[in-house]
Amino acid sequence: MSFLKRLFGGGGGEAAEPAAPAKQVEHKGFLISATPYKAEGQYQTCGIVSKEIDGVMKEHKFIRADRFAGLDDAVDISIKKGIQLVDEQGERIFG
Secondary structure: OOHHHHHOOOOOOOOOOOOOOOEEEEEOOEEEEEOOEEEOOEEEEEEEEEEEEOOEEEEEEEEEEEEEOOHHHHHHHHHHHHHHHHHHHHHHHHO
């Protein structure tokens, strides 16, 4: 499949939708969920950072280019990337 087809969602192939969280951790009042998914035979780094602010649940979904052969590695890196986002941006991540 060509690069452009993948970029614009053309063609079939494996689903690129994140699955249910493989692991969740709380960090500085934020909930970080690792949701890596299978892409081209490897696991894509993916996750969700969420926090309730003024009674409203806010979410920020992230996907990184990092891919791993094993699910455990992808989960660990997804959690670390989520923690990094919280440490660098805090609540600004939702803006």
